[in-house]
Amino acid sequence: MILVTVMIAGFVCCACTLNQRSSGSGHVFDDSPQARAMFRKADRDQNEYLTYGEFQNVFRSYDNNTDGLVTSAEFLEHWQNEMNGTVTQGLHVFTILDVDKDFILEITEEIPHIYHWFDFNSDWKVTEGEFVVQWVKIST
Secondary structure, three states: OHHHHHHHHHHHHHHHHOOEEEOOOOOEEEOOHHHHHHHHHHOOOOOOEEOHHHHHHHHHHHOOOOOOEEEHHHHHHHHHHOOOOOHHHHHHHHHHHOOOOOOEEEHHHHHHHHHHHHOOOOOOOEEHHHHHHHHHHHHO
């Protein structure tokens, strides 16, 4: 009976980790297929990391009128068109990304702060792992 309990507990433990990945620093986080797809789309040169320019281009694609500002309305419209999640999820993500909380993302002023937050080892390369870890933090 004890062996069966240990085997069942081991199976449950293994099943729980199927949806998790290691960040490389010993931390375990939930994986996000959505974040991985977003990363691959943003990684235009397919070199497995996002440069600042690639990262900035993601936000430029949200800027419908090309004025250098991404309003909450523009963000949510793009969010829905890309089927990134519900409007509520999109608004949640936007409010976290909006550094100065004015409901506008200024591409030249706020995106550097957002990029550095995603680039948590400060090597000017946002890897897929870094992106997914940070994405899970803001999207849950």
